[in-house]
Amino acid sequence: MLAAVGHTQRLRIIGELAEGRVHVSELARRLELSRPLLYMHLGRLEKAGLVTGTLELSPDGKAMKYFELMPFELVINLDVVLGALREDEDGVAGGKQTRT
Template identity: 60%
Template structure:
């Protein structure tokens, strides 16, 4: 993982709301309406957070049909381990070239 990927991963979970969403999905696979109720959030705002979490690989979503034919979007957390320590940061920096904007005189 390079420095840009590490920063994007950290940014994806650097929100109390997104951490709450992950904790809620830790044991349950839920459709968006049920998840919105559990985390006390509008569906529009929830979708914004879920989009960021999904792009970073923390959750996956999929459509399913209910018994009455309604399409429901379900989300579930994906297993992950995230280690943030100096060796991880150093390795990410080592994989990333220094851009002219990063250099200082």
């Protein structure tokens, strides 16, 4: 979760979604991000449980992806920071980079 919120663009996404659910194209326009880059950031936020996406059909039959913020509380203390560091070190030692 720390990695998910530890990026300026993802914090901007959270800020926009705090006002309510938004269609991905509208969110991309508001943030001035490409849709592929936005989807990458949304994927990281979704994996952390901070946002959720739902697919809906428009009246003309087009698939529309909407994202909304999930309720969350983030508490940062020494134990959380040390745990995140251990996870990061385990990921690097295991051959995969977990930082984003």
